[in-house]
Amino acid sequence: MESFLGRYRNLIILVGVLFLQVLGLAVQVKTGANEEKDTRLIRVWALGAITPFERALVWVQNSTASVWHNYFYLRGVRAENRQLKEQIEQMRLQQVRLSEDAAQARRLQTLLSFKEQFISKTVAAQVIGTSGSDLSRIVTIDKGENAGIRRDMAVITADGIVGKVLFVSPNLAQVLLISDQSSGVGAILDKSRLQGVLRGTANGEVVLERVMSDEQVQPGDIVLTSGGDQIFPKGLPVGTVTRVGSGKDLFLSIRIKPAANLSRLEEVLVLTEKQERESVADDHVRIRAADILAQRLPSVPDKPATAVTPPAVAEGASPVPVGGNTAAKPAGTAAGNAAAVKSASGNTPAKSATLQVQPGKTAVQPSTQSSAQTSTAPKPKPLSKSSTEAKPDGAQSQPPAQPSIVEQKPAPVAAQPDTPPPSQDNSPQ
Amino acid sequence: MALIVQAYVPKYFPSFAVYVDLPLLVTIFFAMARRNPVAGLFTGAIIGLVQDMIGSREIGIYGIAKTVVGYGASSLGVKLDVENAGARLLVTLGFYLVHSAVYFAVARGLVNSTLHWNWGPGMLAGLVNSFLGVILYFILDRFKQRT
Numbered sequence: 001m002e003s004f005l006g007r008y009r010n011l012i013i014l015v016g017v018l019f020l021q022v023l024g025l026a027v028q029v030k031t032g033a034n035e036e037k038d039t040r041l042i043r044v045w046a047l048g049a050i051t052p053f054e055r056a057l058v059w060v061q062n063s064t065a066s067v068w069h070n071y072f073y074l075r076g077v078r079a080e081n082r083q084l085k086e087q088i089e090q091m092r093l094q095q096v097r098l099s100e101d102a103a104q105a106r107r108l109q110t111l112l113s114f115k116e117q118f119i120s121k122t123v124a125a126q127v128i129g130t131s132g133s134d135l136s137r138i139v140t141i142d143k144g145e146n147a148g149i150r151r152d153m154a155v156i157t158a159d160g161i162v163g164k165v166l167f168v169s170p171n172l173a174q175v176l177l178i179s180d181q182s183s184g185v186g187a188i189l190d191k192s193r194l195q196g197v198l199r200g201t202a203n204g205e206v207v208l209e210r211v212m213s214d215e216q217v218q219p220g221d222i223v224l225t226s227g228g229d230q231i232f233p234k235g236l237p238v239g240t241v242t243r244v245g246s247g248k249d250l251f252l253s254i255r256i257k258p259a260a261n262l263s264r265l266e267e268v269l270v271l272t273e274k275q276e277r278e279s280v281a282d283d284h285v286r287i288r289a290a291d292i293l294a295q296r297l298p299s300v301p302d303k304p305a306t307a308v309t310p311p312a313v314a315e316g317a318s319p320v321p322v323g324g325n326t327a328a329k330p331a332g333t334a335a336g337n338a339a340a341v342k343s344a345s346g347n348t349p350a351k352s353a354t355l356q357v358q359p360g361k362t363a364v365q366p367s368t369q370s371s372a373q374t375s376t377a378p379k380p381k382p383l384s385k386s387s388t389e390a391k392p393d394g395a396q397s398q399p400p401a402q403p404s405i406v407e408q409k410p411a412p413v414a415a416q417p418d419t420p421p422p423s424q425d426n427s428p429q
Numbered sequence: 430m431a432l433i434v435q436a437y438v439p440k441y442f443p444s445f446a447v448y449v450d451l452p453l454l455v456t457i458f459f460a461m462a463r464r465n466p467v468a469g470l471f472t473g474a475i476i477g478l479v480q481d482m483i484g485s486r487e488i489g490i491y492g493i494a495k496t497v498v499g500y501g502a503s504s505l506g507v508k509l510d511v512e513n514a515g516a517r518l519l520v521t522l523g524f525y526l527v528h529s530a531v532y533f534a535v536a537r538g539l540v541n542s543t544l545h546w547n548w549g550p551g552m553l554a555g556l557v558n559s560f561l562g563v564i565l566y567f568i569l570d571r572f573k574q575r576t
Contacts, residue, residue: 010466014500017474018493025489025539041539 121273122156123147125173127265137180137200139163139265144171147272152231154271158290160237160259161185161225162268173270177262178238179204186228187238187256189221195228198238198256206239208254209247217244223256233274448554450525452476453495454562457524458569460499461506469506473499487540494531498524514563521562525555 005012026042125141143149145168153165155175163183167174178185178198185198187208194215196208208223221241227234239256247253456476460469477495481488502524510516533546 010470010500010504013467014470014496017470017496021474021478021489021492021496022535022539025487025493025535028487028489029540 120275121148121271122269123149123272124267124269125149126267127175128172137163137177137183137204137262138166139175139177139268141173141175141268141270142171143270144169144173146170147270149173149270149272154232154236155268156232156236156271157260157265157268159261160239161232162260162262162265164231165270175268178258179206179262184229185232185238186226187223188226188234189217189241190224191221192216195226196254198223204262206256206258208241208256209251211252211254213246213250213252215252217241217252217254219243233271448550448557449561450528450554450558451565452480452491453498453525453528454521454558454565456495456499457502457521457562458566460502461520463503464506466500466503466507469503470496470500473497473502486536490532490535490540493535494528497531498528501527514567517563517566518559522555522559525558526551529555 023042027040029041123143125143125147127139128142129140131138139162141149141155149165149168151165151168155162155164161178163175163177163180165173166176176183177200179200181200181202183198183200186195187198188195189208189211192215194211194217196211198206198208200206211217219241223238223241225232225234225236225238237259239258241254242257243255245253245255456469456473459472463469463472473495474492476499477490477492478488480491480495484491502520505520509520529551
């Protein structure tokens with residue numbers, strides 16, 4: 001160092017002196033055109049001398065941070081990335097599965113939302129005769145083609161199904177009962193939802209066939225129509241299981257007690273028109289047909305009726321009540337209203353037979369309005385005690401929660417119990 | 430003394446300031462006479478700074494130029510015999526050009542002056558300073574011998 005200084009001493013001094021003078025110049029000289037606002041040259045030189053070092057330091061800092069973040073830190077990030085990718089794959093698989101489940105749910109929902117047939121129009125008819133033979137379970141009604149009845153139309157009562165129209169003439173029709181050997185009705189068990197075919201036997205009994213022997217069927221189970229035969233709407237009461245036994249092949253032999261008293265039919269309803277409608281969730285309380293009738297039909301006095309006699313029917317002597325025009329039945333009346341069609345008493349005024357669709361099963365049903373008007377029934381009204389009490393014997397066979405067709409309540413009309421029914425067809429309310 | 434003359438004579442003879450640079454001649458003479466680079470550069474620095482101070486430009490332009498000339502002249506005086514008139518003529522001419530170049534560089538580079546380089550007047554001024562320098566060196570030698 002000393003040799004260097006000694007060798008170049010003169011030159012070092014020269015450079016030093018020159019540097020000082022240059023510094024002096026830099027203090028005096030200002031950059032830019034405006035000497036008052038511009039920066040002195042020495043400040044520019046000082047900044048120019050310092051900023052490179054600052055730039056270098058920043059560059060080193062950024063490079064170090066970049067190396068850390070892009071390499072060392074990424075080592076943990078790679079593992080995390082791998083885990084995240086695995087999670088993504090699992091979630092994709094799960095998503096696919098859920099998509100399949102969702103698609104299946106949508107398909108099932110579509111299936112469930114199939115249009116069901118509801119009774120939109122009925123024709124009340126009176127049973128005027130039978131076949132007169134045990135081999136043939138047929139009844140004759142007093143309505144025919146002129147009333148809109150056609151072959152293969154379903155025939156029901158307030159208690160349950162009766163049969164189907166077998167033969168039609170202009171003013172008469174024959175109804176094949178479900179107890180006939182040649183009859184076949186699609187049926188379904190209410191609880192287990194087992195489907196089968198309802199057939200009659202030689203001795204007039206009704207059995208449910210095509211139920212596998214390994215299925216659990218208990219006496220007392222309610223049987224409803226399944227709607228599969230395209231004749232009876234779904235959900236109509238058929239009967240109650242009385243006995244379960246083994247049948248031929250691997251099927252059970254289930255004896256059914258029909259809900260409707262087939263041996264004492266007086267008035268029936270012929271379903272002349274059915275309407276397709278999507279099922280609607282109904283959480284209303286199940287209402288029996290008797291209850292609805294109690295709301296519409298005239299009340300039966302508690303005391304034995306002595307003076308009041310039902311007026312004679314103009315045509316066909318059909319004491320049918322019911323249409324909105326004639327049925328001036330105040331709602332809420334009780335006794336004798338429950339079963340629309342009484343098989344017991346011939347003097348019992350024919351009440352409009354209504355079947356109530358079991359809520360939730362076939363959704364609310366509508367029914368016919370007064371005179372030949374098809375109306376869709378609103379939701380059934382809640383039960384009333386009087387109607388419950390007035391339930392006739394015939395209704396005892398009725399299952400506790402019978403699906404029934406809810407008829408639209410006609411406009412309240414002043415009670416005219418003695419008003420003779422009109423000659424026109426009265427659709428049950 | 431040279432600075433006073435350099436400042437006073439142009440009052441009557443303006444061309445004197447253009448073509449003659451007495452402080453430079455004095456710097457060259459004393460730098461070559463001392464034969465010490467450090468002494469020579471300080472001599473040139475002081476003369477140059479003072480010359481700047483009496484002027485209106487920034488201080489340090491002449492100082493830097495004459496510092497370089499003083500260092501060079503003293504270094505050259507150590508190695509060469511500059512007693513010869515011819516040698517002095519050439520040395521003076523050379524150092525004048527060096528002085529002009531340094532002055533031009535500093536003025537344009539640091540001060541942002543609009544100075545323009547002209548070879549003709551520059552060479553003429555160099556010759557004038559060289560001849561004048563030879564005469565001045567001879568007179569100064571007489572004073573040196575007497576002292």
